[in-house]
Amino acid sequence: MTDPRSVGSAALPRLVGARVARREDPRLLTGQGSYVDDHRPARLLYAAFLRSPHAHARIVSIDASAALALSGVTAVLTGEEIARASKPVRAASKTPAVKVTSFPPLALGKVRHVGEAVAMVAAESRYVAEDAAERIVVEYAPLPVVTDMEGALEAASPLVHEEAGTNLLVAREFARGDVDAALASAAVVVRERFRFHRHTAICMENRGCLAEYATGSGTLTLRSSAQCPGIVRDVLSDLLDLPENRIRVVAEDVGGGFGAKASLYPEEIATCVMARRLGRPVKWIGDRREDLLATSHAWDEIIEAELGLDRDGAIVGLRALVTADVGAYSIYPWTAAIEPVQTISFLPGPYRVPTYRGRTRGVATCKTPLGPYRGVGRPPAVFVIEGLMDRAARRLGLDPTEIRLRNFIRDEDFPYKSPSGIVWDRSSFTGSLLRAREALGYDAVRAEQTQARAAGRWLGIGVASYVELTGIGSAIPVSPGMPIATGTEAATIRFDPAGKVTAVFGVASHGQGLETTLAQIVADEVGVPIEDIRVVHGDTALSPYGTGTYASRSLVLAGGAAIMAGRAVREKMLVIAGHLLEADPADLVPADGRLAVRGMPDRSVTVREIARAAYTGAKQLPKGLEPGLEATRFYDPYYGTASNATHVAVVEVDRATCQVSVLRYLVVEDCGRMVNPLIVDGQVHGGVAQGLGAALLEEIVHDDHGQLLSGTLMDYVVPSACEVPWMEVHHLETPSPVTLGGFRGMGEGGTIGAPAAIANAVADALAPLGVEVAELPATPERIFRLVARATR
Amino acid sequence: MMTVRLKVNGVAHEGRCEPRKLLVDFIREDLGLTGTHVGCEHGICGACTIMVNGESARSCIMLAVQADGAELMTVEGLMQDGKLHPLQEAFREHHGLQCGFCTPGMLMTALDFLRTNPSPSDGEIREGISAVLCRCTGYQGIVNAVRAAAATLRGGR
Incomplete structure (x- = not known):
């Protein structure tokens, strides 16, 4: 059999690598998107949730009679009622390092954070549903509130989950070599207590879902603003005791996810239960207050770390203790371990770290559950290691780029096993930093800085290099010990008899442009114009088995599956064409959208003729060849692959207001072979903007009673166009040696590099004052206090 | 219930709604024009921005009854003669x-x-x-x- 790649689509321009305009744009630009809230089936009921005003309280009684008496109200659900229709969510763990706790869809017995759903109303309109929710009378007996993650570990602390017997839900350690001895004999040891505060994703579309239960067929359809329709389908089957083939989860257009929509949420379960109970469609659309209260929060860690180096600036050891405030519940399927364990896993960064001990603790408190958000663990990890590298450079009198170059994992070291066991494949750590220096005009900017300092200005340059693991296959759980397998994705590529292609994927797109990039890959593999390809995703009833989009995996896994399925289909096309042309398939070449016998362009068939023959049956097909022209293939990249980048920020701190302005921002990233540079750039831009928000503006704030103080978009400040600088993005393309197509995932990287680069730039700007930046976001108030302390 | 008469993208509409109904909910639910989105309901995010009598306005902090007699333009009205603006x-x-x-x-x-x-x-x-x-x-x-x-x-x- 001929290698289908060699004939591929040589007659058509290769699309992988091209800046193809997005195929999803025309509908989204004209108001024809299909988000959850755009659907209004007949007999629809609208839901509203009553949420806890207490951070920790026993529920004494719930009286819904006044709510039910209101005209237009159909039903009220409470925790006790829903417990009869759904099991509580238990994010099980295969590792004893994680204590398993229950997460009831509606609070059962007690509430554990402000904003926890206590009761659900279904009514004829959202307005009436909210009226009714206000009329539900809940008697609470307040309990002592746990808000401080370190205090929560003291023996006298009240417990968030009595069943765990402790607030320490996660404890894990990674170690390599004798770090204590290494640090004791190091020429230089830098140490810091870092604080990366609590953040949240703020998708512009709030979470929402719409459930319909068809009593006649016993099938449940859930439309949800979810990143992972497959995961939601699987867990609903278990919780609601419905077979998976009777549950359809649809996530068509989703207004941003960033990881925050990758988890199962209580509202999804409650909406399904309500719809099943009433036999009517029920829709819940969260508002922004609910989003800030009840969509997972992120990061929120204290990291105490020490880095030892020899006289030449080579790292000899790294020792760290990570403490994460994981909030009130262990989120499904990732568990409470995802953030704290990811942080210690990635703390050594792209460096040769001969000795390491990273301990991590995930601590329950009476706050919104912590969940995955763009970067997961790595924005804090990179903030810490890159902050330590700069501190070490200052101590040793080295340039921050020089100390990194001396410590990077070198080209000859790949594949390199990190102290936490991650294997880095061939990457461009050194290359990305050298390119960034050159593109910035590093020496010239340093000279400008010298002049600016002489003029009394606080100008700083910050560098951050990182490596992340993307496209993770079955060998490594995306979150340690998690209860589900996430290592595979599938593609179905199907020709219809007219020669047009439908490509179906289990992943889901919520802004990444997968309808475009996956179509580019399919077009190249099967050799048809992109106009003839329709990509279908985000619907469990249509797709082969898959989980969804998270952990920078979709292009790697679904793209790999597309390559495999595309090649299988192409191979069959050649066999059929060979039969129709009475030629050896190995002698066929593409020509003007046809397949022709080499050297005889008039002996050819069209794709349409091949597809028609495939469905016509015996006379048109070689003896024994199965009719049809479609293939489903599953891809497992096994370990996954590295992506890396170097970010450089140039900032100025205003001496009067302590406000930070980002004057220049430069990224040199390496995501392997790029499918669509337009989309790669867009992912970097968006990621950097979120990292900038994390570094300078955004913070979830609670008071000592666990009340959320940042409950509006006036208090939780995400960057507008005025705060985000022009971003200069450069690409290195080191094809991944371990993935089909050479692709590496790159959806999260911008947010991983930016907080560290900006923090280091602010610290560099204030270096003449001897100020270090150990806490993010670096708000004007925090900088003012640092400066005031230093100059007192 | 109050009657609201307005023009959206050049087409006259009449509907009845409660005085408290937000303009964006009226546009989306009563008129079925779902192109306009709701992002925060407190006038910060701007996802619900439409044109009211020729000027941009946030439809999540306007009541439908306040738009009685107004001429609105939503994203659905941007395309002309089947061509993108x-x-x-x-x-x-x-x-x-x-x-x-x-x-x-x-x-x-x-x-x-x-x-x-x-x-x-x-x-x-x-x-x-x-x-x-x-x-x-x-x-x-x-x-x-x-x-x-x-x-x-x-x-x-």
């Missing part, structure tokens, strides 16, 4: 959208902005579109798109 074309060409949720509000804001400032600097574009929050693009593609659309619109095409 130059702003829409530019957003596509310059990757000015990803998830698409802020996009209708961003387009209406940019439309109003270019009406008042047809030759903006990049700084002015950033200030003009800062009325709408986008979480996906980092605004770079949007700034590029608005700059390109301004040039096209000045050229009278």
Whole structure:
């Protein structure tokens, strides 16, 4: 059999690598998107949730009679009622390092954070549903509130989950070599207590879902603003005791996810239960207050770390203790371990770290559950290691780029096993930093800085290099010990008899442009114009088995599956064409959208003729060849692959207001072979903007009673166009040696590099004052206090 | 219940609703025009921005009854004769959208902005579109798109 790649689509321009305009744009630009809230089936009921005003309280009684008496109200659900229709969510763990706790869809017995759903109303309109929710009378007996993650570990602390017997839900350690001895004999040891505060994703579309239960067929359809329709389908089957083939989860257009929509949420379960109970469609659309209260929060860690180096600036050891405030519940399927364990896993960064001990603790408190958000663990990890590298450079009198170059994992070291066991494949750590220096005009900017300092200005340059693991296959759980397998994705590529292609994927797109990039890959593999390809995703009833989009995996896994399925289909096309042309398939070449016998362009068939023959049956097909022209293939990249980048920020701190302005921002990233540079750039831009928000503006704030103080978009400040600088993005393309197509995932990287680069730039700007930046976001108030302390 | 009569994208509509109904809910639920999105319901994010009597306004902090007698334009009215508006074309060409949720509000804001400032600097574009929050693009593609659309619109095409 001929290698289908060699004939591929040589007659058509290769699309992988091209800046193809997005195929999803025309509908989204004209108001024809299909988000959850755009659907209004007949007999629809609208839901509203009553949420806890207490951070920790026993529920004494719930009286819904006044709510039910209101005209237009159909039903009220409470925790006790829903417990009869759904099991509580238990994010099980295969590792004893994680204590398993229950997460009831509606609070059962007690509430554990402000904003926890206590009761659900279904009514004829959202307005009436909210009226009714206000009329539900809940008697609470307040309990002592746990808000401080370190205090929560003291023996006298009240417990968030009595069943765990402790607030320490996660404890894990990674170690390599004798770090204590290494640090004791190091020429230089830098140490810091870092604080990366609590953040949240703020998708512009709030979470929402719409459930319909068809009593006649016993099938449940859930439309949800979810990143992972497959995961939601699987867990609903278990919780609601419905077979998976009777549950359809649809996530068509989703207004941003960033990881925050990758988890199962209580509202999804409650909406399904309500719809099943009433036999009517029920829709819940969260508002922004609910989003800030009840969509997972992120990061929120204290990291105490020490880095030892020899006289030449080579790292000899790294020792760290990570403490994460994981909030009130262990989120499904990732568990409470995802953030704290990811942080210690990635703390050594792209460096040769001969000795390491990273301990991590995930601590329950009476706050919104912590969940995955763009970067997961790595924005804090990179903030810490890159902050330590700069501190070490200052101590040793080295340039921050020089100390990194001396410590990077070198080209000859790949594949390199990190102290936490991650294997880095061939990457461009050194290359990305050298390119960034050159593109910035590093020496010239340093000279400008010298002049600016002489003029009394606080100008700083910050560098951050990182490596992340993307496209993770079955060998490594995306979150340690998690209860589900996430290592595979599938593609179905199907020709219809007219020669047009439908490509179906289990992943889901919520802004990444997968309808475009996956179509580019399919077009190249099967050799048809992109106009003839329709990509279908985000619907469990249509797709082969898959989980969804998270952990920078979709292009790697679904793209790999597309390559495999595309090649299988192409191979069959050649066999059929060979039969129709009475030629050896190995002698066929593409020509003007046809397949022709080499050297005889008039002996050819069209794709349409091949597809028609495939469905016509015996006379048109070689003896024994199965009719049809479609293939489903599953891809497992096994370990996954590295992506890396170097970010450089140039900032100025205003001496009067302590406000930070980002004057220049430069990224040199390496995501392997790029499918669509337009989309790669867009992912970097968006990621950097979120990292900038994390570094300078955004913070979830609670008071000592666990009340959320940042409950509006006036208090939780995400960057507008005025705060985000022009971003200069450069690409290195080191094809991944371990993935089909050479692709590496790159959806999260911008947010991983930016907080560290900006923090280091602010610290560099204030270096003449001897100020270090150990806490993010670096708000004007925090900088003012640092400066005031230093100059007192 | 109150009667609301208004024009949307040149078409006259009449509906009855409670006085408390938000204009954006009236547009989406009563008129079935779901292109306008709800992002925060407190006037910050700008996803719900539409044109009211020729000027951009946030439809999540207006009541439907306040729009009685008004002429509205929503994202559905931007395309003319089956062709994308130059702003829409530019957003596509310059990757000015990803998830698409802020996009209708961003387009209406940019439309109003270019009406008042047809030759903006990049700084002015950033200030003009800062009325709408986008979480996906980092605004770079949007700034590029608005700059390109301004040039096209000045050229009278």
